[in-house]
Amino acid sequence: MATHSKKVFMQEVATRDGFQNEAQFIATEDKVRVVDALSLCGFAKIEVTSFTSPKAIPALRDAEDVMHQIKRQPGVEYTVLVPNVRGAERALSCGIDEANLVMSMSETHNRSNLRMTREQSFEQLRQVVAAISGSRVAINISLSTTFGCPMEGDVSEDEVMRWLDRFADIGVKRATLCDTTGMAYPSQVRSMASRAQQLHPDMAFTMHFHNTRSMAQANALASLSAGINRFDASLGGIGGCPYAPGASGNACTEDMVHMLELEGFDTGVDLNKLLEVSRTLPTLIGHDIPSQLLKAGPRLALHPAPEYTRDVK
Numbered sequence: 001m002a003t004h005s006k007k008v009f010m011q012e013v014a015t016r017d018g019f020q021n022e023a024q025f026i027a028t029e030d031k032v033r034v035v036d037a038l039s040l041c042g043f044a045k046i047e048v049t050s051f052t053s054p055k056a057i058p059a060l061r062d063a064e065d066v067m068h069q070i071k072r073q074p075g076v077e078y079t080v081l082v083p084n085v086r087g088a089e090r091a092l093s094c095g096i097d098e099a100n101l102v103m104s105m106s107e108t109h110n111r112s113n114l115r116m117t118r119e120q121s122f123e124q125l126r127q128v129v130a131a132i133s134g135s136r137v138a139i140n141i142s143l144s145t146t147f148g149c150p151m152e153g154d155v156s157e158d159e160v161m162r163w164l165d166r167f168a169d170i171g172v173k174r175a176t177l178c179d180t181t182g183m184a185y186p187s188q189v190r191s192m193a194s195r196a197q198q199l200h201p202d203m204a205f206t207m208h209f210h211n212t213r214s215m216a217q218a219n220a221l222a223s224l225s226a227g228i229n230r231f232d233a234s235l236g237g238i239g240g241c242p243y244a245p246g247a248s249g250n251a252c253t254e255d256m257v258h259m260l261e262l263e264g265f266d267t268g269v270d271l272n273k274l275l276e277v278s279r280t281l282p283t284l285i286g287h288d289i290p291s292q293l294l295k296a297g298p299r300l301a302l303h304p305a306p307e308y309t310r311d312v313k
């Protein structure tokens with residue numbers, strides 16, 4: 001099952017998953033500046049924004065403007081979050097590379113986040129897939145609460161596989177298994193990842209972890225051991241779903257890249273450039289960020305020894 005490939009695809013989500021959760025509106029030009037800087041860091045994909053209801057997510061109400069103003073770099077895929085047909089129409093008018101569809105594996109979180117039953121969501125997304133299929137725009141489905149729901153508890157593997165089957169049946173070839181509020185743990189991740197790939201060997205899977213309970217890095221390694229090498233992560237570790245109680249920061253991109261590179265994986269991401277962008281975040285969003293690497297530096301960022309060490313005989 002495990003591919004043992006050393007290539008890892010990093011997919012940056014801070015300007016969508018991170019900024020959606022900020023109380024203070026981030027100016028459009030600042031969002032564009034961050035996306036443009038991230039575009040030069042070596043990511044496979046950047047989730048720029050979301051085409052959700054501005055009443056639900058006021059922080060991203062400038063989605064069209066951001067999409068029209070960013071400077072796209074060759075080799076980077078630009079994706080956006082799409083919850084319904086209206087969102088897809090808006091997104092397609094902006095020349096997206098990928099529509100990242102979203103629905104939850106738990107009924108309660110779907111109702112909370114998207115104000116639809118899962119069946120209603122699926123019907124909306126089915127129409128989106130039918131409209132986009134055959135065009136140059138790729139389609140990904142992000143399955144929220146795959147590893148547990150903060151309101152319902154555990155979600156069974158069978159339930160996740162049932163929805164994966166339904167999306168595969170309508171032609172979706174990319175799927176993200178999302179741990180919305182950091183409930184996933186490594187053996188659960190290995191089991192879910194193995195079964196999903198066994199049932200859908202032609203589907204490209206991504207893992208989307210939150211570090212709510214400090215298990216994101218362990219879960220990333222568990223995913224790799226099960227053969228999944230695509231990861232969403234968020235600059236500075238910011239983010240979370242505003243409609244999931246207890247949601248907090250995503251897996252932090254720089255912390256993950258640092259660990260994966262030490263483990264011999266090729267992430268393609270320039271860690272120094274990334275840290276430069278991360279360093280601008282606290283001022284931009286007006287608060288501290290969870291990033292450990294920004295505080296500590298890479299493991300060989302050494303400190304001068306205290307003067308007195310020279311006199312110790």
Ligand SMILES: CC(C)(COP(=O)([O-])OP(=O)([O-])OC[C@H]1O[C@@H](n2cnc3c(N)ncnc32)[C@H](O)[C@@H]1OP(=O)([O-])[O-])[C@@H](O)C(=O)NCCC(=O)NCCSC(=O)C[C@@](C)(O)CC(=O)[O-]
Pocket residue numbers: 017020050051052053054055056057081083084086087088090102113114115116142143144145178179180181208240241242243
């Ligand atoms: C799904 C809806 C729209 C339903 O919201 P609703 O209020 O039930 O929508 P509606 O269809 O009844 O429409 C109400 C109004 O919204 C408008 N509307 C409707 N759709 C759109 C749209 N796309 N864009 C712009 N406007 C829209 C629509 O036109 C109408 O306007 P009005 O007539 O009142 O002027 C809403 O609940 C919504 O936008 N929810 C998104 C919530 C969200 O973004 N959550 C965070 C992202 S998901 C996440 O973070 C998890 C993830 C992906 O990271 C993975 C993980 O960790 O799990």
